[in-house]
Amino acid sequence: MSSELTEPGTGPTGAAPTLSEVAKRAGVSSITVSRVVRMPDLVAPETRARVEQAMRDLGYVPNLVAGALASARTNSVGVLVPTIANSIFADTVQGLSDKLEPLGFSVILAQSRYDAVREDRMLAALLSRRPEAIIMVGSPATEDGTRLLRNARIPIVETWDLPASPIDAVAGFDNYKAGIAVAKHLVAQGRKQLAFIGGDDPRGTRRWLGFRDEALASGLAEPRRLILDRKDSGSVAAHARLPGVDAVFAANDAHAIGFMSGLRKAGVLRDGPASAQPVAVIGLGDLEMGQLISPTLSTISVHGDAIGRTAATLTLERGGERRIDLGFELVLRDSG
Amino acid sequence: MSSELTEPGTGPTGAAPTLSEVAKRAGVSSITVSRVVRMPDLVAPETRARVEQAMRDLGYVPNLVAGALASARTNSVGVLVPTIANSIFADTVQGLSDKLEPLGFSVILAQSRYDAVREDRMLAALLSRRPEAIIMVGSPATEDGTRLLRNARIPIVETWDLPASPIDAVAGFDNYKAGIAVAKHLVAQGRKQLAFIGGDDPRGTRRWLGFRDEALASGLAEPRRLILDRKDSGSVAAHARLPGVDAVFAANDAHAIGFMSGLRKAGVLRDGPASAQPVAVIGLGDLEMGQLISPTLSTISVHGDAIGRTAATLTLERGGERRIDLGFELVLRDSG
DNA sequence: TTGTTCCATGTTAGCGCTAACATGACGTGA
DNA sequence: TCACGTCATGTTAGCGCTAACATGGAACAA
Known part of the structure; x- marks a missing residue:
């Protein structure tokens, strides 16, 4: 040239x-x-x-492409989320990039759309760009994905859960215990007929299992479980499919708010406190929106951005504790 | 080796x-x-x-890093958004990556946090990875940023607005006209004292200008403008700072919902239709949430994911129309 | 036979940069 | 004076891959 x-x-x-x-x-x-x-x-x-x-x-x-090849450092991290739109995972991405961008790292973003095949493809695509770490929501859905990550020899951070045998590092909370906490609370409130609504992704399922186990342990009948699409709008109609139910745990706040909207239309929503609600509703995620609606939404509060920032930290320092439980908090407001 | x-x-x-x-x-x-x-x-x-x-x-x-250097094709696009958390921009990122990922392109994501200095830094960081295109929300805030993009000799797509002299391609809508449409509607509804709440970023400001100009042209007094932080919670208290106002245009749905929450606490929110509302509220973005609350939120509907998909298309094909107006729609529900 | 074409595979050079190791000029202290 | 360290800069080789151009054989028509 x-x-x-x-x-x-x-x-x-x-x-x-x-x-x-x-x-x-x-x-x-x-x-x-x-x-x-x-x-x-x-x-x-x-x-x-x-x-x-x-x-x-x-x-x-x-030209960082040439620089990366010569120095064997790409200064980039791969980030894999199920979806970024309309979701609390956006907070996690925000948190981690706020931490990584000032250090000169770029974020390569990929979405799996809750699809195992696409997840494996995205994982391979990310790895072929030689990121210096991978941060993902959850764990690989397949053995292939796990092997890919294990062989990559870079820090891997799984988030939003606490897997029993993680690949490397973890920043999340115990979804099973979150389910237990909600069930315990509803039982203490005197609710008898529990139900769970939400997706059947791994984390949602663990919430369901904790919820069910605790309900059974308390002597209640097995809660109903309504598996809904990602589209929140499904939850608006959910009430009609849950006759007799007096308490609902929604896998996330969006579902919870949609469900409450259905309750409102059906005339079973009060403006008063939790005790006045014919049907108690608890969400998960603690979206700001939950405090703005009426009745205000009771929820399991999870700090998506803290998960992101913690994951970023785990990415940078190889020593130290590799399993961070950021916990959750049952925030009681007026919905249940 | x-x-x-x-x-x-x-x-x-x-x-x-x-x-x-x-x-x-x-x-x-x-x-x-x-x-x-x-x-x-x-x-x-x-x-x-x-x-x-x-x-x-x-x-x-x-190793795509080596491949990219040898072939002069990185198969990546840089994406710059103000913020991804809690925002409609996540839909745009989702839309564009849904289009680009199947084609083998990776998304390199950067956030400016509405900060011009950080934006320029992120732009330079993106360009040094030699993406094959840049998609950004809005336009560069500084001359430096514009020059950087102009000299990059790759497709540049500005979104969420229709700049008068774009760098290259555009996928967005007319924020000024959106402001006009809202003001027109409120005037027709007989509202007298208008106000605008929201940020003072370029797009919000264009909404404000259209809103104000139309109000003045209709013979109303100059609307009040309340500039709020990004934090939605500010809008909860906004009502107290707007005495006498009977109609509010919020720069986005999150602000609108926050403001309505404040109205509810103040006891000036009815469950009936728009005509029954002491204070009309119109948002922008058409979050799903707007249909789930009560009263349902009237809003300017904008398709964030369509903007993303269109931007991706503009990125891939160099010929054809380079300025796509995706329009908006005034969706009237119960809030105003 | 003798091109000619096609197919499968190989050789060579270089993308733009950086790691690692020179080089040479200039003090500096004994 | 000279060996030695220090500082600023340069030389060389190569990161892992691909573009562009060979190469050599099989198939085939004239």
């Missing part, structure tokens, strides 16, 4: 300027330009000024 | 296996392995099978 492609002062022509074009213009070797970019302290002030001027003249933007 | 580092059957040791290690094991040259990965049709079936076996044996994961 001819270096004459780029004429100074005329704006960019064909190709982006390279290190050695900057070097030539500044009258130094390319390694000196590289040092100005990465370790400016090692370069004499006058030389540095000359190089910086040349970079400005040419509009030089370092 | 010694290729003896990787012993077959013993799991991965030091370094990840390379193309040429696979080639050696399969008894072919490395270009043949490369072809098996990228254009399998060019390789004879028996050879292909042998190579595929070798890849499996070694747990080979292609």
